[in-house]
Amino acid sequence: MSNWPTYGLLGAVAGPAVTVLSSYIAQCVPLSWGSIVQREWVAMLAASALLSATLVQATERHPASAGALAWLMIIGLLLTLTDWVSHRLPHRIVGALFSGGTVQFSLSALVQHDIGPLLRAGVAAAAVFAVGLVIYTSSSGLGFGDVTLSTTMAFFLGWYSWRHVAVSFVLALMIAAVVSLTLIARRRVHRGQPIALGPALIFGAVCTILQT
Helix, strand or coil, X not given: CXXXXXXXXXXXXXXXXXXXXXXXXXXXCCCCHHHHHCCCHHHHHHHHHHHHHHHHHHHHHCHHHHHHHHHHHHHHXXXXXXXXXXXXXXXXXXXXXXXXXXXXXXXXXXXXXXXXXXXXXXXXXXXXXXXXXXXXXXXXXXXXXXXXXXXXHHHHHHCXXXXXXXXXXXXXXXXXXXXXXXXXXXXXXXXXXXXCCHHHHHHHHHHHHHCC
C-alpha cells in the first residue's frame, strides 16, 4: 500500500509549523497564538504545498528511504528560511538533521542487510567536512555553519551514490552564483558581500535526490 497520503498530510501540517518556527529562530519573535495568527498565511500555504508535493514525490521515488527524506525536507526548509533571513545555520538544528538522518539510514541498513550505502554516506560526509574545513580556515568567507550543513548534505546524498554528491554540490554552486548575481544586479547586496549558502545546498540536494 502506498504511503503517499500519509506523507502528503505530513507536509501540509509541517508547512505552517516550519514557517512560524523559522521566524522565531531567525528574528527572535516570541511564540504565541497572536503571533501565529498574524503570520503571512500565503507563506504558510506555500510551505504546506511545497512540502506536500516534495514528500509525495519522495515516497514514490524512494519508498525505502522516505522517512529520512521527509526529515531532510522538513528540517531543510526550516534551515533554508532561517538562513535566508538571518544568515545563520544554528548548530542544534543542523545537528538534529544529521542525527535524524543517521538513525534512519542506520535502521534501513539493518533492515536491508546492506551496510554499503551507510559506509559510503559516512565517507562522503567525512570528505566534504575535511574540504570544507580547509576552505573555512582559509578565511574565504565560508561560515562554519555552511561547513556542517555541507557535511550533512553529503551524508544524505552519499547514501544514494557518489554521483549524487558531485551533482548536488555543482548544482548548489550554480544556484548560489545565479542568486548572488541577481541580488547584485537588483542592488540588494554589494559585490563581495556574502549571501546565504544554506538554501542552495539544501535545494541542490533535494532536487538531485528527487530527479533520480
